[in-house]
Amino acid sequence: MVRCIPSDQAFEAVHDAVCDGATVMVGGFGLVGQPLGLVAALGRSGRTGLTIISNNIGEPGRGLGALLRAGQLKRAVGSFFTSNPEVAQAYERDELEVTLLPQGTLSEAIRCGGAGIPAFYTPAGVGTLLAEGRPVAHFDGRDYLLERALRADVALVRAHRADRHGNLTYRKTARNFNPLMASAATHVIAEVDEIVDEFADPDVIVTPHLYVDEVVLAERMPTGTEGGSIDGR
Amino acid sequence: MGADRNWIAARAAAELRDGDVVNLGIGIPTLIPDLVAGRNVVFQSENGMLGFGPRPTPATYDADIIDAGKQPVLERAGAAYFDSASSFGMIRGGHVDVAVIGALQVDGHGRVANWAVPGKPVLGVGGAMDLLAGARRVVVAMTHTTRDRRPKLVDTASLPLTSLRPVDLIITDLAVFAVDGDGLRLVELAPGASTEEVHAHTTAPLRVDVEAR
Numbered sequence: 157m158v159r160c161i162p163s164d165q166a167f168e169a170v171h172d173a174v175c176d177g178a179t180v181m182v183g184g185f186g187l188v189g190q191p192l193g194l195v196a197a198l199g200r201s202g203r204t205g206l207t208i209i210s211n212n213i214g215e216p217g218r219g220l221g222a223l224l225r226a227g228q229l230k231r232a233v234g235s236f237f238t239s240n241p242e243v244a245q246a247y248e249r250d251e252l253e254v255t256l257l258p259q260g261t262l263s264e265a266i267r268c269g270g271a272g273i274p275a276f277y278t279p280a281g282v283g284t285l286l287a288e289g290r291p292v293a294h295f296d297g298r299d300y301l302l303e304r305a306l307r308a309d310v311a312l313v314r315a316h317r318a319d320r321h322g323n324l325t326y327r328k329t330a331r332n333f334n335p336l337m338a339s340a341a342t343h344v345i346a347e348v349d350e351i352v353d354e355f356a357d358p359d360v361i362v363t364p365h366l367y368v369d370e371v372v373l374a375e376r377m378p379t380g381t382e383g384g385s386i387d388g389r
Numbered sequence: 390m391g392a393d394r395n396w397i398a399a400r401a402a403a404e405l406r407d408g409d410v411v412n413l414g415i416g417i418p419t420l421i422p423d424l425v426a427g428r429n430v431v432f433q434s435e436n437g438m439l440g441f442g443p444r445p446t447p448a449t450y451d452a453d454i455i456d457a458g459k460q461p462v463l464e465r466a467g468a469a470y471f472d473s474a475s476s477f478g479m480i481r482g483g484h485v486d487v488a489v490i491g492a493l494q495v496d497g498h499g500r501v502a503n504w505a506v507p508g509k510p511v512l513g514v515g516g517a518m519d520l521l522a523g524a525r526r527v528v529v530a531m532t533h534t535t536r537d538r539r540p541k542l543v544d545t546a547s548l549p550l551t552s553l554r555p556v557d558l559i560i561t562d563l564a565v566f567a568v569d570g571d572g573l574r575l576v577e578l579a580p581g582a583s584t585e586e587v588h589a590h591t592t593a594p595l596r597v598d599v600e601a602r
Contacts, residue, residue: 259477329470
């Protein structure tokens, strides 16, 4: 059963789940769908040597960019780091390792990581700089690159609504990488806009509860309810 | 002198047919949704949306609806949302009819370089490689030269290629080029442009269609 946590205890949840040197997936496309409260908690946790798997590393000093600035990141795996110039600076000073993947390869690698598939073939990137060191196979007259799946120790994801089982639904383009990451980590913490007492419609659930360990209410509430566990309502 | 960015976007929009599913890159392609309002063209965004429209007004703005350039867009009736792996499944799986993309360079075979910026470490690729691998038709919409007037249609790209797959059509402020097995073919001049001007600003080998002269 999922554990529901009030927003003022997000720090303890993240601090307990993430060790120094851990690999952490963080959802979001830019800041949309990024669990900003959990990322702030990860920053305050002071954990270092982190490998972050995320499409971007925030913006300068914002979101994951704040962790980069604080020297907590060892390695970044993603598809588009150009939006934060501090990533390039840290990379050039050898303070950050970067693994760049085509965005479709990144998302499929996470999906496979959650689905028990250790590697897959993709046509994206064949013959380019990003193909270096990757085995190529020929199927039906075309070349494909072998890519490894990705998994993490912890995933920090953002959803719109959780029911009291921890079933998650998302809102519009804030879904992006979140459901994939929720499937591909040993421990999953979801930040949500609201936790509802009634069960979600089983036909609309995107992330079934078995993937989710903890649900944290986001700090900014849409309407007058206070943060709290479902049971405490 | 040639045409402007709006002409490039409008010429690219004219390539889209009713019912097409279309993915737009950043830059000039983002001007296209405003130009096809009222037509049945369905825009797909790799961050997980099918069916977006033009930019919102402050009254219709929703912070959770952005395109792949991280700019706010409107949700059209019949829109759908999905995760990033499903989105790239659509793209690589051949379900996107047309990709309209920008480019830094296009070589004499019609191959695009549009992900590595000169003089900087290569730290961003996004969905460009997946789109070139999977979109059924790829149209490049770009200015003919760089800001300092250097050719972007070049014999051999000095920047790293995004894919070995040639694009289908290239639209610039000077002309429109079709790509076939023998390379680039000038098929149409932009308003105010001449064949001489195109040649003067192009280092890729060109064949010129009689109708375009």
